[in-house]
Amino acid sequence: MSFFSSPFDSPSFRLALLAGLSKKMLGAGSKNELLDLIDNALSVPEPGGDQGVLEGLASLYRGQVDQLGSVFDQVDRVGRKGLPEVWVGDTSVLASEVVNAAGRSVTQMSEAFQGCATVLLTLADAIGAAQRKDEQGRGQLLEQKKTLGGRDGFFDDLHENDEEEWDRKNAAHFGSYAVDLMHAAVSDAQEATRVAARDLNKWAAEARAGKMETSELTAVDKLMLADTGVAGADTELNEILTAGDLTRASTRMDQLSLDDETAMERMLAKSDNPQERAYLMKALAAGHSVAEIGKFQDKIHGKDPDWLRRHLSPVVTRTDSLADKGVAPDGSNINKDYVTFDGQRWVQGGDGAEGTCVASSTVTSRAMVDPLYALGLTGGPDGQQDDPDAFKQRLVAEQHRLHTEGDGGKNWGGMGPEGQERINDTNVGSATGSDYERQDLNSADDRRAVLTEVEKSVAQGRPVPVDVSGKEGAHAMTIIAQEGDKLQVYNPWGSTTWVSEDDFINGHMGKASTSDLPNAYSVYLPR
């Protein structure tokens, strides 16, 4: 995963070394051997990190919150005064809508600074505690070393009387316990660091309007685009443009020819509502040409936001979806939602009966990142249909196409990892500008270690395929979002639910399917 200049830089190395030393101490055959092991343990560096520096950073972040308070008051005052119906920005957004978006943005900024300050303080505390625990262990080791006294000379080393044996075994016992403390310190620091990275990455992904650096749009346009959610749902959980979308759309705007850029701005200005505008930019982020986007707009222009949502955004996340309502007898979460178009689920085989979970989850992933693709399935060739049976036929045909492309098994049964990686590259990675790489997970440690990258990817809007298994078979699903220590999983049975990091690490993934499929054995990381 990363290059360490010294093996000690790797926490995994230190953990393995200390665990080994603790065990070896209990089995040491002589005083000299025990002294060697103690010296070995003492040579392991303490957990790194400067508590003071982290606390200073936290204060810096918290200091920003006060400044934002006055910004919010000013924006709020303007908003409440009432504004004339003025169009502003290059994409013609209503001034009043902008002010509201700005107000929300300031609040979010304030939350972000506050949140980051808390993350840093939590980390500072954890690092401090880990270092103290390590010091405690180290101190005890030194004491045992003193008790044992100097190394035996050649002849003394050959023979040990009962009292010497008792002293050695006693020292070994306490020494082993001390090394266990040092081990726990490394482990605590590592976990605290992982959690801090996760939360900071998430706040970074939330700093959305700033993802657009293009000068072709004004700050006002960017603010609105970043702030727009699907109609009729919690905005923060259902933003149309992901952080990755915003960055890619911005980059493409800069790369467009003058004609294309003008055409794009005209399309944006012509839009009836912020959702339409956001979907056009999403199409740009997915790599479509301006000509294609023009045809796309012809199909969606004039449609109400609800129509847009069901045709273009398969997954809608309810606010209460995050609540843990317990588990059903089959092991699945009671709190799950269904991904449907006009009542027809986005499900493998159209009715759940085909083993095309890999192909099907890939189809849904693509539909989530590419609104033209989604409309092709839901609305048909002219994009105007609203018929669940027609959708089902097109959905299944597309699942079959990908199943074949990935060299899936006969009778639509199963796909191997090489095919799974390939179809994700050509269908999803092509839209998000990523190259999918399979990462096998053989232990809880492997799964814990991969979480940081998984969470960062989904926070940016890049879905992460995950394969799960049990004694009775294997199945493919997709991790599509993250909030705090929870991961949202799409199951090609046509449902979404939230599982915890612990569920993922410790083999309780059955909550997203059934107890037959508890272990995540593979993920595909978009790089």
Next chain:
Amino acid sequence: MKDTSITAEPGERFTLTVDQNASTREYWYLVDPKPDSSVLVGRGQDYTSDSGDEPGAGAGGRLTFTFEAKGKGTTRFTLLHCTFTTCQGNTSTLPPATTGPSATPTTGTATPSQAPERITYTVTVD
């Protein structure tokens, strides 16, 4: 499996193999009424994946039920066949609570009106 009559000699073991797939929730269960144990007993079931050692996501496998004929006579056993649409809330070891239409509504979708398939086999031991 059109032929549901089986003949066996006392002491003879025979197997019945069906398709099972955790990814499509296709499962089979041996259900009540149990066969007359003086004629026939069940000797367990075993699952092997189609995709061999490497788990191919979505690939199913074969579930084999083993039976042993005991003494002369005729009896029956019944297998319940569950699919994605005909059973809800079941797993490989947990049969469905109800064998009727779906208890979980999926807004708008026609709730499955099919009950899961039941196949009864008649075993004659002589």
